[in-house]
């Protein structure tokens with residue numbers, strides 16, 4: 122028998138690499154704690170999942186968020202710059218995250234909170 | 248150190264400008280816009296409401312069914328000092344939810360260490376310990392817990408807190424008297440039984 126391939130469709134799927142399943146094979150269905158949408162979906166302000174609405178991988182802790190979601194939280198002074206899940210100081214690893222406007226802004230917010238902390242303008246519990 | 252404030256100010260100005268623009272087009276600036284565009288706050292709140300898993304002692308009522316952001320809440324504790332009283336609250340959620348916590352006020356004047364005479368509630372997760380990963384369910388459970396275990400530390404009604412610490416029998420009596428509607432220490436409380 123001879124088969125002639127007349128047409129074919131390539132199919133691919135993608136998933137974010139999450140800090141919490143880093144190194145493990147397979148896919149873990151997890152939600153962004155802030156907007157409660159799966160990580161592979163978008164934050165409520167975006168239309169297209171993927172590079173347009175990236176995830177941020179926490180460095181101090183193992184919590185992930187849509188970068189747009191964590192930005193909104195860190196913009197609040199009440200956030201004290203803490204991770205909403207574990208209340209440790211939120212820092213991301215620039216090595217592990219793309220260079221883009223969003224991540225520059227994230228760095229600015231993290232730095233801002235750090236300065237506030239150092240100046241002791243607000244009381245921070247450790 | 249002012250970076251955050253500056254950035255925030257810029258963002259707020261932009262938001263205000265776009266809100267004003269929307270208001271011009273639609274003629275109103277209510278939280279539910281007329282062009283069916285669902286806001287992030289609405290999206291998240293809808294999820295929170297569908298996922299509610301609360302004890303029977305808590306009831307929600309929506310006076311305006313198209314407005315999820317403002318509703319009433321009643322708590323009828325099944326045990327503890329406040330057993331079988333029914334306490335009314337108003338819940339107000341703003342467009343910045345879940346970055347801002349829900350605002351919850353007691354509509355009755357009640358005798359409680361953690362609720363002042365104007366109805367302000369002292370519950371850490373509604374204030375300094377708020378986090379956007381908390382949901383409506385955790386807030387309601389927390390509020391319910393205040394009636395099961397009133398907390399004399401960090402009180403809003405210091406007199407009530409002092410009595411709770413010093414004399415539990417007197418506290419129980421004061422709660423009963425206040426719930427029937429009447430005076431406790433020259434202060435009149437609403438009848439809520």
Ligand SMILES: [Zn+2]
Nearest residue numbers: 153156187190
């Ligand atoms: Zn998110």
Ligand SMILES: [Zn+2]
Nearest residue numbers: 164167174189
């Ligand atoms: Zn996004």
Ligand SMILES: [Zn+2]
Nearest residue numbers: 182184204207
């Ligand atoms: Zn964390």
